[in-house]
Amino acid sequence: MKKVRLGFAPTRRSIFSAPDAIKYANLTRERLTALGIEFVDITDINEEGLFYDELDREKIAEKFRQEKIDGLFFPHCNFGTEYVVARLAKELNVPVLLWGPRDERPDEKGIRLRDSQCGLFATGKVLRRFQVPFTYLTNCRLEDAEFEKGIKNFLAVCNVVKTFRHTxxxxxxxxxxxxxxxxxxxxxxxxxxxxxxxxxxxxxxxxxxxxxxxxxxxxxxxxxxxxxxxxxxxxxxxxxxxxxxxxxxxxxxxxxxxxxxxxxxxxxxxxxxxxxxxxxxxxxxxxxxxxxxxxxxxxxxxxxxxxxxxxxxxxxxxxxxxxxxxxxxxxxxxxxxxxxxxxxxxxxxxxxxxxxxxxxxxxxxxxxxxxxxxxxxxxxxxxxxxxxxxxxxxxxxxxxxxxxxxxxxxxxxxxxxxxxxxxxxxxxxxxxxxxxxxxxxxxxxxxxxxxxxxxxxxxxxxxxxxxx
CATH class of the missing domain: 3.40.275.10 (L-fucose Isomerase; Chain A, domain 2)
Incomplete structure (x- = not known):
């Protein structure tokens, strides 16, 4: 079975909880590893291992190009920063997967830490503005069967696109x-x-x-x-x-x-x-x-x-x-x-x-x-x-x-x-x-x-x- 390599760029937005975003980025890394998914990470780009800063975009793009990724995976670990996601996706011109972990219920004070689903809506719109096609994996939990199925489908999509473009x-x-x-x-x-x-x-x-x-x-x-x-x-x-x-x-x-x-x-x-x-x-x-x-x-x-x-x-x-x-x-x-x-x-x-x-x-x-x-x-x-x-x-x-x-x-x-x-x-x-x-x-x-x-x-x- 052919291996497909994903560029893994979990994203957050500053007004939501950075610690919670880091937590879900790490949980996603663990889940991908457990599924045997090959991915290129950005933990060496900044301390958080998250993508939210325009200054990091060129470093990430260069790393992903050198590693010859076949697709981009953007987990929205809190709301996400839609414009840097769109800029990176436009530049690299490979299939793009959007997903965010299911948000928990608000705490007893009515505070929400992530709003990941809301961020997906924003990123989808901006990707359309950039005329970047993308794939959407339903807003689910990492342990859900939907996550595994969606990821594996996307890997196959990436392989089709890579084959078509190199025929x-x-x-x-x-x-x-x-x-x-x-x-x-x-x-x-x-x-x-x-x-x-x-x-x-x-x-x-x-x-x-x-x-x-x-x-x-x-x-x-x-x-x-x-x-x-x-x-x-x-x-x-x-x-x-x-x-x-x-x-x-x-x-x-x-x-x-x-x-x-x-x-x-x-x-x-x-x-x-x-x-x-x-x-x-x-x-x-x-x-x-x-x-x-x-x-x-x-x-x-x-x-x-x-x-x-x-x-x-x-x-x-x-x-x-x-x-x-x-x-x-x-x-x-x-x-x-x-x-x-x-x-x-x-x-x-x-x-x-x-x-x-x-x-x-x-x-x-x-x-x-x-x-x-x-x-x-x-x-x-x-x-x-x-x-x-x-x-x-x-x-x-x-x-x-x-x-x-x-x-x-x-x-x-x-x-x-x-x-x-x-x-x-x-x-x-x-x-x-x-x-x-x-x-x-x-x-x-x-x-x-x-x-x-x-x-x-x-x-x-x-x-x-x-x-x-």
Whole structure:
């Protein structure tokens, strides 16, 4: 599981109790430590270890930059100083979490020591003035389940934002001619999101495959792994080509500094090396390097976002929306030739032949059932959005390739969104509910969240930590 580092800047205001603010800052430190949260503290900045003075802001900003924090956490340990919070948040440009500990009842003289909730209202307004997006964790106690849930959701949001802002995709050859739906605007992705492409021609890949075969050792290790984990129904030399392709793609991704791959999986590749790339894609997907088909750049971005939302501890699968379930009005077949990672399968996968092509090298396996998130990043005409929602795996007829039948709340409503777009027939699924995390991350990456079911209030409640 990927570690996310928070900048911890508890804040107070001078007219309320400084000792009580210090007390709650220390209690919050203890709770974060108990939860295993990695954070950068400011106890070396001033004696109180609190953020309320403009003179401390530059020191804190410099420390947080050096420590490469992924998000900012501002516990309002009494009212808080909203303008220094906003200035620091604006300067560092990372996701921001606001929270304050639940205020106690006034004492017998009617005195209140903190007014933390009131300070949250003030800071929220000032952050809006500074045009700083932020996340709100409900005003709860440190021991409440809402606190743990909200903090962990926010860590995942930070990971999604960090991944999105540092994405470079290895593009292996141009899209297949017939796939006009997978075209993308490379310049716009760079200008708007800093998403970079590293395009290479097919001969560069085939040369890397030949080199991998010549060096043998890594290819032999992959062949051994395949024989241990999958049923093999292709020839020995074909399995060697699968392994060499996997090794070659991984080395090219590392060479170009890429965290995902989009490959023109047919049909030039088959002419050059005689196999489908699906099994090689599956092997890389299992290692956490998303590889998507038909040079679908937006699909690769989707895969990265979805896996980042789990702190990279769960593998996703890249699929086609294909046909409706023959017996379930809200059922749909998600399928592809065989690029899904092994951990998705509910049975031992087979390397064989795909549904629509004659060349070997596809994986066959039904995916596990259970609850899932389905997602698609896409855009056209200068507008980008993230389609997302829930599904569950169900029983359905056997089909070739990697596949799973899923049920959604209202397939007609989802189908309408897919047809009207900006989406296409590709999506990414994952066996986890990451809808709230992805929804919240959209505010930081300037992408519109698009829920295909009317669950927005439920999603917002989850992000602010509510337990339902």
């Amino acid at each position: 470079r995709i290895l593009q292996i050859a141009p899209r297949p001619f017939d796939f006009w739906s997978t075209m993308c605007n490379e310049g716009e992705l760079l200008e708007r999101f800093n998403i970079q492409l590293s395009p290479i021609p097919m001969p560069e890949l085939t040369a890397a495959v030949r080199k991998a075969k010549e060096e043998k050792e890594e290819v032999a290790a992959v062949v051994k792994y395949c024989r241990e984990t999958m049923n093999i129904k292709i020839k020995d030399e074909e399995l060697e080509s699968v392994a060499a392709l996997k090794v070659a793609m991984k080395k090219l991704a590392e060479s170009y500094g890429c965290n995902a791959i989009a490959i023109q999986c047919w049909n030039a590749l088959q002419t050059e090396i005689g196999i489908m790339p699906c099994a090689a894609n599956s092997l890389l997907n299992q290692e956490g390097i998303p590889v998507v088909c038909e040079t679908d750049i937006h699909g690769a971005i989707t895969s990265l976002l979805v896996e980042a939302s789990t702190l990279d501890d769960t593998r996703s699968f890249f699929a086609d929306w294909t046909v409706r379930h023959p017996d379930n009005e809200n059922g749909e077949l998600l399928q592809h030739c065989g690029p899904w990672p092994l951990s998705v399968a509910k049975e031992k996968p087979t390397i064989g032949y795909p549904l629509a092509f004659e060349h070997p090298g596809a994986v066959e396996a039904e995916a596990k059932h259970g609850d899932m998130t389905l997602c698609r990043f896409d855009g056209d005409n200068g507008e980008y959005s993230l389609l997302l929602g829930h599904a569950k795996g169900i029983e359905g007829p056997y089909t070739k390739g990697t596949y799973v039948w899923v049920e959604v709340e209202n397939l007609n409503r989802l189908e309408e969104k897919l047809v009207y777009g900006p989406y296409i027939h590709h999506c990414v699924g994952i066996h986890k509910d990451v809808v709230p995390v992805l929804y919240e991350a959209c505010k930081y990456i300037n992408v519109k969240p698009d829920l295909y079911d009317p669950i927005e209030e439920e999603v917002k409640a989850s992000i602010r930590g509510e337990i339902r």
